[in-house]
Amino acid sequence: MATLRVEHLNKTFPAIERGSDATTAIDDLSFEIGGHVFVSVVGPSGCGKSTLLNIVSGIETATHGSVSVSEDGSPARLGYVFQEPRLLPWRTVMQNMLYVLEGEDVPDRARDYLRMVGLDDAGGKFPAQLSGGMQQRVGIARAFAVEPDLLLMDEPFSHLDAITARSLREQLQGIWTEAKKTVLFVTHDIAEAVQLSNRVLILAPGGRLFADLPIELPYPRKASDTEVAMAQAELLRRFEEMQEETDAARATDVAS
Amino acid sequence: MSSVPVARASRGGRPPSLVTRRRVRGIAGLVIGVGGFLLVWTLLSALIFGPFTLPPPSRIGSVMWEIVRSGQFIHHFVPTILRLAYGFGLALLIGFPVGYLMGTSRWWRAFFHDMTIVAGSIPGITYAVLALVVFGIKILGPILSVGLVSMPYVAINVAEGLDSVDHRLVQMSDAYGRRRASIVRNVLIPSVAPFAFAGVRLSFALAWKVEQLTEVFGSSSGVGFQIRHEFEDFSIPGMLAWVLLFVIFMILVERFVLAKLERYLFRWRLEDRP
Structure with a gap:
């Protein structure tokens, strides 16, 4: 398990057209996570959640500040579950797994993780032969199979129907408890964040850290549990607070 | 329970599948379609043109059989196919790198774009005549005319294939730390393949016609040469027989080699969802 350290992170996208302003996606963000934790980042759309994951994974670079992922000083292995499955359509499920894996026990590991998401028989199929939910499960199996020190998940259930998403959330808790990974999970769904994580970071528009809240409830959690519902209400209250503050700040801006 | 017998009945007395x-x-x-065409041909031959101007299909058929039986077909067919293969190989050899440059660099796209469009719009006969005048009738002329006429299609399709690469898959590969060579093999080449294949099929359809033209104009062997030879002898059955033999061969290659290969290579696209 790795430690992710984000220090004074800033990401500004340059203006696309002349005359328009540069956009600040993340502004002076600092936090640290490590160990067997499930940390969710929630916030309204456009608050830099996905950008944060892209910087952590190295797909994008930071404008200022630093992001380091270390596993006892050595560089850490990352797993990434995207909003869409992002499988290679011309490779079978098994080949998709093998594409990202390295090492000797690779086919066994791929099979183990496919079994974990309930797709032991799907190895020889092409992605187009699977439903959307099954494809996303392959994406999850792939990310766990690299046995990452840090697992990044970017709204992995947002494109799925409510019933599939619900069952995958329950499965994910089981896999996470078993595999003991550090997870950084991005979502705009507060209920989902509360059900899955033991720590929630709320980002305000402009990519500022608004709150850092622990959720101390035992796993597995169901969306219908009373404690989960209460924690959800509490989080929602903080979210509304954040929105009121943002609106007030915007009003002052306009007035001045 | 009524559902069980119903399920069995539908399995047992299964209607023919949609496929x-x-x-x-x-x-x-x-x-x-083919039968109707042959019928119309026979009627035209018998009622309007007469068997000397337009011999009936049965006559052509027997001449075709004679050409095949005497070994003449193989004798002239081999050089034609070899020239076609070399010319086509040349088109791929130049078309792929040009397409790759156009698909990956703005500068090279600007450099090649108009030239490939122009090269693709020039009628095949121009290439045939030009290649013969410049490179002679031996072997280089026909090969180069086939190469020139096919190359733009290959290049343009490869470039378009590279344009269509899903960058989210490249990002995924980067996030999982895949090396460049592995990304090329697993993401870029499979993305480009359907486009490249379409380019190959399209240019193949043109290439063999141009190949025939060059042989008609100037060559001392090959199917096209035989077509001219028969024409000079005023032998319409001979001419038509050679043309038809070659057309049939090309259709067979298209149907049974290229189309089958395409189905196999791109079987991942043809699968239906459950």
């Missing part, structure tokens, strides 16, 4: 019905319909269409 089978489509295939039967396709074959029926083909047979009626």
Whole structure:
């Protein structure tokens, strides 16, 4: 398990057209996570959640500040579950797994993780032969199979129907408890964040850290549990607070 | 429970599947189409033109059989196919790198774009005549005319294939730390392949016609040479027989080699969702 350290992170996208302003996606963000934790980042759309994951994974670079992922000083292995499955359509499920894996026990590991998401028989199929939910499960199996020190998940259930998403959330808790990974999970769904994580970071528009809240409830959690519902209400209250503050700040801006 | 017998009944007395019905319909269409064409041909030959101007299909058929039986077909066919293969190989050899440059660099796209469009719009006969005048009738002329006429299609399709690469898959590969060579093999080449293949099929359809033209204009062997030879002898049955033999061969290559290969290579696209 790795430690992710984000220090004074800033990401500004340059203006696309002349005359328009540069956009600040993340502004002076600092936090640290490590160990067997499930940390969710929630916030309204456009608050830099996905950008944060892209910087952590190295797909994008930071404008200022630093992001380091270390596993006892050595560089850490990352797993990434995207909003869409992002499988290679011309490779079978098994080949998709093998594409990202390295090492000797690779086919066994791929099979183990496919079994974990309930797709032991799907190895020889092409992605187009699977439903959307099954494809996303392959994406999850792939990310766990690299046995990452840090697992990044970017709204992995947002494109799925409510019933599939619900069952995958329950499965994910089981896999996470078993595999003991550090997870950084991005979502705009507060209920989902509360059900899955033991720590929630709320980002305000402009990519500022608004709150850092622990959720101390035992796993597995169901969306219908009373404690989960209460924690959800509490989080929602903080979210509304954040929105009121943002609106007030915007009003002052306009007035001045 | 009533659901069990119903399920069994539908399995036992299964109606022909949609695929089978489509295939039967396709074959029926083909047979009626070809049969109708031969019938019209026979009628035109008998009632309007007369058997000397337009010999009936049966006459052409027997000449075709004679050409094949005497070994003449193989004798002239081999050089034609070899020239076609070399020319086509040349087109791929130049078309792929040019397409790769156009698909990956703005500068090279600007450099090649108009030239490939112009090269693709020039009529095949121009290439045929030009290649013969410049490079002679031996072997280089026909090969180069086939190469020139096919190359733009290959290049443009490869470039378009590279344009269509899903960058989210490249990002995924980067996030999982895949090396460049692995990304090329697993993401870029499979993305480009359907486009490249379409380019190959399209240019193949043109290439063999241009190949025939060059042989008609100037060559001392090959199917095109035989077509001219028969023409000079005023032998319409001989001319038509050679043309038809070659057309049939090309259709067979298209149907049974290229189309089958395409189905196999891109089987991941043809699978239906459950």
